[in-house]
Amino acid sequence: MTGHEEVRRWSRKVPQLSAKVNVIVAFSRAEIEVGANHAGDDLRKEVRMSSSTEETSVRLGAVAADRREDRGPGRSERLPRGLSRRPAPLGRRVSLFIRRTHMYIALFVTPWLAMYALSTIVFNHAAQVDRLYQKIYGPRFDQYVMERQLSYTRTFPAGASLRTKAEEILADLNLNGSFGVEKSQDGLVIARRDPFVPRRITFYPSMHRLVIERQTSRLASILTTLHTQVTYTNKLKRIKAWAASVDLTVATMLLLVLSGLWMWWELKVTRFTGSLFLLMGALLFCAFLFLA
Secondary structure, rough: OOHHHHHHHHHHHHHHOOOOOHHHHHHEEEEEEEHOOOHHHHHHHHHHHHHHHHHHHHHHHHHHHHHHHOOOOOOOOOOOOOOOOOOOOHHHHHHHHHHHHHHHHHHHHHHHHHHHHHHHHHHHOOOHHHHHHHHHHHOOOOOOEEEEEEEOOOOOOOOOHHHHHHHHHHHHHOOOOOOOEEOOEEEEEEEEOOOOOEEEEEEEEEOEEEEEEEEEEOHHHHHHHHOOOOOOOOOOHHHHHHHHHHHHHHHHHHHHHHHHHHHHHOHHHHHHHHHHEEEEEEHHHHHHHHHO
């Protein structure tokens, strides 16, 4: 084959090769575009996932921080070495302390508050309670029944008070406790205020006799007895301790009021509505004072 013929043969093949090259280039561009589109979609998905993960981690971090602040001493999570926990702001710590104190004090005085609430209902609705007990136990439900009689020869010094005589009589009968005493025409009447076994002791000095009667205790009498047996004049330590517990209950009620006012004022959303209720309560209380 001569050189001229070889040149003519390759000149005929060049257009075919050029067309094949163009097809290959076109396919390559298409693959690159498709790959770029897929890569962009994957990148956008990763960005969305990372952003949502960051938001979730931020929220979980906030919740964990609140929980860490609510934990008591000695229950906090362990930090890596070289890192120290940043203390909560003073205002937040004071708020948490007041809320916890309010809750624990309320739980502590719950028995006393329940007793005073129920006994006040009995005092306020005494007639209705009596009618209810009459229907259940009969008309003589609150009568005293004879327990025993005995001779009593003790003499008291001149000028001895009624309370001194009553204390000595109860000590001789081994019935020490909260009591009330009054003088009758021919003797001395002692009301032994036992919540579960109320007794009435009558002393007749002219006959040197003691008459001891007892009353069947009911729920209403238990509540009213606990409500009224408050005195520091009794020499018994257990009665003084009960009186001290009542003082403690009163003090904790005042603390509940003050801490409740703090928690109300701390929430800005409830200040206006709370102010209305506080004002209405104060006005109603003052109205009852003038109407009493």
